[in-house]
Amino acid sequence: xxxxxxxxxxxxxxxxxxxxxxxxxxxxxxxxxxxxxxxxxxxxxxxxxxxxxxxxxxxxxxxxxxxxxxxxxxxxxxxxxxxxxxxxxxxxxxxxxxxxxxxxxxxxxxxxxxxxxxxxxxxxxxxxxxxxxxxxxxxxxxxxxxxxxxxxxxxxxxxxxxxxxxxxxxxxxxxxxxxxxxxxxxxxxxxxxxxxxxxxxxxxxxxxxxxxxxxxxxxxxxxxxxxxxxxxxxxxxxxxxxxxxxxxxxxxxxxxxxxxxxxxxxxxxxxxxxxxxxxxxxxxxxxxxxxxxx
Numbered sequence: 001x002x003x004x005x006x007x008x009x010x011x012x013x014x015x016x017x018x019x020x021x022x023x024x025x026x027x028x029x030x031x032x033x034x035x036x037x038x039x040x041x042x043x044x045x046x047x048x049x050x051x052x053x054x055x056x057x058x059x060x061x062x063x064x065x066x067x068x069x070x071x072x073x074x075x076x077x078x079x080x081x082x083x084x085x086x087x088x089x090x091x092x093x094x095x096x097x098x099x100x101x102x103x104x105x106x107x108x109x110x111x112x113x114x115x116x117x118x119x120x121x122x123x124x125x126x127x128x129x130x131x132x133x134x135x136x137x138x139x140x141x142x143x144x145x146x147x148x149x150x151x152x153x154x155x156x157x158x159x160x161x162x163x164x165x166x167x168x169x170x171x172x173x174x175x176x177x178x179x180x181x182x183x184x185x186x187x188x189x190x191x192x193x194x195x196x197x198x199x200x201x202x203x204x205x206x207x208x209x210x211x212x213x214x215x216x217x218x219x220x221x222x223x224x225x226x227x228x229x230x231x232x233x234x235x236x237x238x239x240x241x242x243x244x245x246x247x248x249x250x251x252x253x254x255x256x257x258x259x260x261x262x263x264x265x266x267x268x269x270x271x272x273x274x275x276x277x278x279x280x281x282x283x284x285x286x287x288x289x290x291x292x293x294x
Contacts, residue, residue: 008037079109167209181231
């Protein structure tokens with residue numbers, strides 16, 4: 001059984017300057033390491049403002065290869081601090097093929113691998129299907145120095161299948177780099193319910209799979225006054241029975257630090273053996289889009 005590991009969640013604002021965002025992210029990662037973090041995660045697409053609010057071909061120029069400048073900067077930081085880093089990158093795979101990709105760098109700076117976002121939304125101000133090719137690497141877990149890390153990305157967090165398959169690969173913790181916020185005109189009527197649903201579904205993944213779950217969001221308003229998106233923060237870490245170990249506010253940068261003990265995962269799964277009692281012989285219809293009534 002793994003030893004306890006300490007997690008750092010980096011909730012940050014993002015400016016129009018990719019270099020400044022990377023510099024601030026690295027500074028916050030160093031602070032997290034100084035406070036005892038061994039594994040840390042950044043928000044989704046942290047190097048830029050959330051550019052998917054519009055469809056603009058020029059914004060493909062924001063993409064970069066992997067390995068590339070961002071992975072090299074994060075690798076240098078990982079080597080200097082012995083920190084495992086989960087980062088989120090707009091990946092240029094080839095001309096015309098781009099992905100929303102999470103990378104995992106081990107405590108020695110090694111790029112262990114990447115996860116390409118599987119579920120791609122297309123909603124007002126979230127026009128991701130224009131930019132991102134759906135992932136083709138499947139659901140994975142990465143054995144780092146400090147923990148077995150699974151990572152999914154934002155819209156993936158609404159899908160129990162994604163959490164289940166990543167957990168079945170042996171993840172001790174699921175990280176969800178995220179960029180989610182309110183349409184300002186809808187916040188008063190729907191805001192509380194939307195944020196509650198977002199947290200509830202992810203806490204349910206923790207319970208159903210007996211894993212730690214960490215959601216890492218950005219904060220701040222991005223877009224024109226009165227429009228755009230107001231990112232609601234609320235980054236949190238839940239234990240394997242869905243209890244909140246740490247939660248950030250909705251309007252400020254924060255570094256959350258909390259310790260995860262895999263013994264709790266063992267204890268929870270022994271007493272709530274959901275994985276044991278799965279009827280794997282009965283789930284084939286899940287591969288169908290919808291089951292039409294007879």
